[in-house]
Amino acid sequence: MPAEPYQPVGSPKSDQLRQAPKVVLHDHLDGGLRPSTIVELARETGYRGLPTYDPGELAARIQEGARRRSLDLYLEMFSHTLGVMQTERAVYRVAAECAQDLADDGVVYAEVRFAPELNTEGGVSLDGVVEAAMAGFRDGSESRGIRIGLLLCAMRTASRSLETAQLALRYRDRGVVGFDIAGAEAGHPPSDHLAAFDLLRRAGMPYTIHAGEADGLDSIREAVHTCGARRIGHGIRIVDDIGEDGALGSLAAELRDRKIPLEQCPTSNVHIGAVPSIAAHPIGTLFDLGFRVTVNTDNRLMSGVSLSSEFDRCCRAFGWSWPEVHRLTTNAMEGAFLPADQRREIISQVIDPWYAGLPGLREGKGLTPVPGFVSHPRHTVPDTERTSGPV
Numbered sequence: 001m002p003a004e005p006y007q008p009v010g011s012p013k014s015d016q017l018r019q020a021p022k023v024v025l026h027d028h029l030d031g032g033l034r035p036s037t038i039v040e041l042a043r044e045t046g047y048r049g050l051p052t053y054d055p056g057e058l059a060a061r062i063q064e065g066a067r068r069r070s071l072d073l074y075l076e077m078f079s080h081t082l083g084v085m086q087t088e089r090a091v092y093r094v095a096a097e098c099a100q101d102l103a104d105d106g107v108v109y110a111e112v113r114f115a116p117e118l119n120t121e122g123g124v125s126l127d128g129v130v131e132a133a134m135a136g137f138r139d140g141s142e143s144r145g146i147r148i149g150l151l152l153c154a155m156r157t158a159s160r161s162l163e164t165a166q167l168a169l170r171y172r173d174r175g176v177v178g179f180d181i182a183g184a185e186a187g188h189p190p191s192d193h194l195a196a197f198d199l200l201r202r203a204g205m206p207y208t209i210h211a212g213e214a215d216g217l218d219s220i221r222e223a224v225h226t227c228g229a230r231r232i233g234h235g236i237r238i239v240d241d242i243g244e245d246g247a248l249g250s251l252a253a254e255l256r257d258r259k260i261p262l263e264q265c266p267t268s269n270v271h272i273g274a275v276p277s278i279a280a281h282p283i284g285t286l287f288d289l290g291f292r293v294t295v296n297t298d299n300r301l302m303s304g305v306s307l308s309s310e311f312d313r314c315c316r317a318f319g320w321s322w323p324e325v326h327r328l329t330t331n332a333m334e335g336a337f338l339p340a341d342q343r344r345e346i347i348s349q350v351i352d353p354w355y356a357g358l359p360g361l362r363e364g365k366g367l368t369p370v371p372g373f374v375s376h377p378r379h380t381v382p383d384t385e386r387t388s389g390p391v
């Protein structure tokens with residue numbers, strides 16, 4: 001059946017958004033566990049810190065705890081997820097289920113991050129933690145139409161960033177695609193970790209930096225100028241460099257002109273109190289002004305979100321439709337820490353054909369459908385059998 005190019009696009013439905021091929025660049029492994037897995041791993045590993053062993057109740061308690069409008073209080077909730085991620089077997093299972101859950105949500109490429117230094121209390125080595133995660137991603141991704149790259153985080157409040165950067169380089173070309181620093185932002189500038197960034201820069205390994213989430217423009221400036229970040233985690237405070245009339249200050253103009261990807265995580269930002277609501281989130285303005293904005297989950301469990309639910313909320317808040325979802329997905333793929341030929345291959349073979357097959361997309365904002373395209377291919381995510389026990 002031929003495409004009907006002039007049919008109205010309409011608002012994306014949530015099940016369609018779930019089916020659409022999507023890309024996530026900012027998703028924390030230790031922020032996305034299934035509640036049932038936390039309970040089972042707590043029993044298996046002897047972790048005794050859970051407030052309840054009922055998975056539904058546990059999810060509610062963690063999500064309540066994460067919504068106290070403070071990044072520091074939000075980060076406290078990680079004690080329960082990290083508490084059960086101190087064995088290789090547990091890290092492997094969490095990574096495998098992460099791959100399955102992202103694939104079930106229509107994600108075709110993901111960069112998932114975590115800080116191995118927080119998974120060694122049980123005596124596992126840093127290398128052991130990374131290998132367990134990579135094995136979990138590999139097995140969880142198999143036959144599910146998703147590819148996952150791993151980002152290793154160092155905690156900005158600690159002093160293991162150089163060691164973590166060396167670790168990332170050891171596993172380069174074996175699944176680790178980049179580096180990040182995470183954790184409490186205010187009072188812990190990225191320049192505290194210059195030795196790690198210098199090492200990575202000399203080796204040509206890309207990195208992103210959480211900046212401009214709970215701290216201001218100086219944090220973003222340092223991340224870009226002093227540390228050489230290729231992307232910015234959150235970066236929402238860049239709006240402080242934009243006038244009410246849309247006039248850009250020099251830093252904002254630089255981010256836009258250099259197409260530095262901004263890994264935005266709207267719901268998470270609301271929960272930590274960085275913005276009052278999704279509608280008030282700067283992602284809409286930044287997108288309109290031509291920044292390379294991307295939509296991300298941050299912590300699927302803590303925030304009770306998926307990538308498709310984040311798109312759903314943003315579509316409703318900002319009036320976005322399929323052309324915007326397509327552009328944001330392409331932005332994310334272009335910002336991925338993969339070689340350009342591999343990025344383009346996913347865009348041209350997986351992303352573009354799916355969106356071009358949507359009736360009415362031709363009416364969108366300048367998107368060009370594949371010439372002569374007549375069918376409506378759908379990216380199909382194979383049915384997955386969720387594992388409830390260790391995998």
Ligand SMILES: [Zn+2]
Binds near residue numbers: 026
């Ligand atoms: Zn984050």
